[in-house]
Amino acid sequence: MHFPTIKQLRYFNALVEFNHFGKAADSCFVSQSAFSVAIKELENALGGQLVDRTNKSVTVTNLGREIYQQSLTIMTEMKKMLDLAHGNLSPLSGKLSVGMIPTIGPFVMPQLLPFLNQQYPDIDLEIHEGKSADIYAQLMQGQLDVILLALPYEMRSVETLALFKDRFRLISSVNNKWLKGRKFNINDVGEGSILLLDDGHCLRDHAISACHIKNVDKVSQFTASSLLTLVEMVKQDLGVSFIPEMALSLPFFNNNEVKVDALEFDAFREIGLAWRKGSTRSKEFHMLGDSIITAVEDKLKLS
Known part of the structure; x- marks a missing residue:
């Protein structure tokens, strides 16, 4: 009996994820012909x-999808084995x-990277940015x-570590037409007055929850794909919005076009780490959490 190799399983996972032989081969840094041979050997x-x-598409069979799920589990277990090996190294060293x-x-990152480089010079840090759903999927694969995200966020088979609260602040255009000089009250603002990020951004969900936005009519039909776009929309007085306190360090807040106010209630998102349950690097992730708190404590009032 010939067992599949880790390389073959890795190639097959890439094929399912890219659904294209050429793109999958490129992602694995091999020629398409060598990639195709490996997939055929796996099937054998x-x-x-x-x-x-076919010439134009790749369709994963029912068996293929079952094998893909099993392969993800195998890769996760292999990762655990590597984690175990890393446990013999100095804390927060290696990849x-x-x-x-x-x-x-x-x-x-501007505060964290210099701090980690100074405290843990042997660490080989790789940073990957993405939406919560994407980085969670990559974690489980x-x-x-480890991932750094805003909590709460629904996840399974992970351990989480809450680090600090990131409070929301109200932002509005100077002399805006929405508040009319009054303090913000969700019941007083008009329909379509609140600007938020697009669906899929957890910051949108956290703002809705933390700021008690229960009436969807209060939310503008216009949405932003990034915080920068959101601030520009506020500058144009298309509405008011909520911004995480940590984002106030951005240079475009240092002008007279955007007004930042504290809210009358305690609205926040919780910043935390998450990693696969049972990881042997749990102690290191707690150390990483301490480093994150130390690196940003001058920027935020943590509680």
């Missing part, structure tokens, strides 16, 4: 067809792949070691 070893091939959401990464 398993005794079944994993994909239907560490960290996923971050785009509404955290740009505000944490073994592509990432």
